[in-house]
Amino acid sequence: MPAAETPRPPLLALRGIGKKFPGVTALAGVDFTVRAGEIHALLGENGAGKSTLIKVLTGVYAPDSGEVSLAGQMIRPASPRDAENLGISTVYQEVNLIPTLSVAENIGLGRQAGRFGFLNWSALRRHARAALARLEIDCDVDAELGTLPLAIQQMVAIARALDLQAKLLVLDEPTASLDEKEVAELFKVMRQLRSAGLGIVFVTHFLDQVYAVSDRLTVLRNGELVGEFRTTELSRLQLVSKMLGREVVDEDGRIKNSSVNPPPASQSPFLEASQLGRRGAVHPLDLTLHRGEVTGLAGLLGSGRTETARLLFGIDQADTGEIKVRGKSVKINSPRAAVGQGMAFCSEDRKVEGILPNLSVRENIIFALQAKRGAWRKVSRAEQEKICSHYIQALRIKTSSPETPIKNLSGGNQQKVLLARWLATQPELIILDEPTRGIDIGAKAEIEQLIAKLRTDGLAVLFISSEIEEVVRNSTRIVVLRERRKVAELTGTDIDLHQLLHEMAGVAKTP
């Protein structure tokens, strides 16, 4: 149900919004318009500027430039509370209500009707019931919020948000933790609110949901506006290309992958996962990783790439399926067990899951090897220094000395130290999750060369990247994930950008 054809003044108009943080331009002159009575999807990959835009809109950040108008009036929300009072309400991905309070208290929290500091309980309940009735939700307002299903909690959050004189509702990834049925419930409520004349901003990673519920969509990329489109007028493939910044070109424009010979089929795989899955993370999938092969894991943000890697490495526990390493069934229930099997995992979150910030480059490099050997078989100082100087040279790590704390190194060099940490354990399988994120172009090229070298050295490599060209260039096999399911596996000559985009978008390739 698209918005009416007659031009109406937009409900919300952002014009030329700019926002800079030290070192990065998060938003560069972005326009964003939402009409009354429409569901407007806001889309983009990591670093596109979605969350910054939402934060400007809801008063968390003040924009450096540009202006915001709501229902024709210029506004400048100074805080989330201010934005709420102006009529912009937000529901975040994580329900941020108080689980130990009742539904009624959660809805009325901080806005209770009362006198002299005493609450008017009956008014509070009446109020909550009315708010829920508006969404056609039937639930006991005295129930403790934490005991209710997540979907209902989400609805309560929406009810609370709409409690004020809301004109615009912002839903920031509201479906991330809901199952299909719960999503359908949420969509019903969204459609209802749309007919009531609200403008809804819907942030999601799931393309199916975009097409199911939105009237219009805006795509951002690298802090810039790519464009605003009617959902019905943009194909999935076009949408994905716009999000990734890769125009779909004809066959001539394809990027060929550089690796030549596919591995001999006779060789037994290093790792076989069958029906490996975890509720809420990835649907059961099969995955086979061979030595001497780079398996690319491709998919849009939220498609389950990192989740798959975490299952393989024992960080999260799979609740279905089994893993075989070298043909033997093994139980991998911790990173330690995975390392013991000859696996290594470079996390995408270098700061939180990778570096030991205050320890030296030397200690960071030998750490995984030492952990693998255990406390009592210490890597001698001479051996440590040999390993360090080897990797500092081989990976061209720029550090003033091996004793420098790793936090003083640049992002690219920290990444190389982490690679060195894992290579020192002489793994047979290395999982690289976004190894080139946030590092400069020169270092990226070096890491790509290194991946090729690891392959020729006979390692199995699982390569995850949101830069689709990188995946195509470096992989000998590509597993495509979409909405937490494995949807395709491309090998050999099937690997090209065009094909991959089709699979990621979930549309059959037109002949």
Place this chain on the structure above:
Amino acid sequence: MSGAQKSFWKKSPAVWPLAGLGLLAVVNLIFSKNFFAISKLDGHYFGPIIDVFKEGSICMVLALGMTLVIATGGIDLSVGSVMAIVGAVAATMLQNGHPLPVVLAASLGVGFFCGLVNGLLVCWARIQPIVATLVLMVAGRGIAQVISNGQQVQIFNKDFIFLGNGFLGGLPFSPILVSILYLLVWLGLRRSAVGLFIEATGDNETASRFAGLATSRVRCLAYIVSGLCAAVAGLLAASFISDADPLTAGQNLELDAIFAVVIGGTALSGGRFILLGSFLGAILLQTLTITMNFVGVSSAVAPVPKAVLIIVVCLLQSETTRRWLGGLWKKGASA
């Protein structure tokens, strides 16, 4: 000042407890000449400085275990109560005529067990360290009273009394024992990879776990070492006064131990630890206590100068303050 010296002064956080000690020495030189007097009686040395080491040995040994716990990013509030339990166990067993080696082994066993309980609460039950060890801090005194039937238990065993009051080569035995413990722990941590594992766990536990380290075991080990150190402290404390008092033994000493560690340059946020710093920190606290006795500050007022000293040392350690002071110095020099 040569380059190497300069970098030592800049880098080693052990400098600040040393500076504090220097300051106290100056105060004592001015106000109480007797402080540095050492006399010899029956081949044993006596004097305020000897007392610092002897009486400071309890805080020193507590600070040893506390350093490791703090380095993993935790804290152990139970050490004072563990001292009381161990004292009660040792005194009761001696009263019942058990031989000394059995008593010592049982005491260390109790310390080990208490540390293990703390470790399991923190690592497996995932309770905040401050809460997990608070449980034993509160319950420990009750347990000690149950063991000793709610009474003080006097100790008559000569060999046991030697622990806290004996002399070796003219010097008191307890600081010698504690120094040896420091040396052994230091060697154990640095010759093996345990020291690195502790620092890595405190620096970034998630990253350490993702690199294949069993961080729970490392943290558990730190609490066990702290329990053992508390057991040694409990034995020394009972030996000093030939008596085990379940109510007052080790009271508030957990706080002194934490102060000693922090003054010694190990950050409460975990990561790098400096055993020597904690050793010096404990000496500094004890020197301060004895100095105040000498200068004649009443014991009721004594905590105030102690707090002032602690805050001064902590401020000196902070990067921000030092930069500010450096700025002032430059300003003064240019004017």
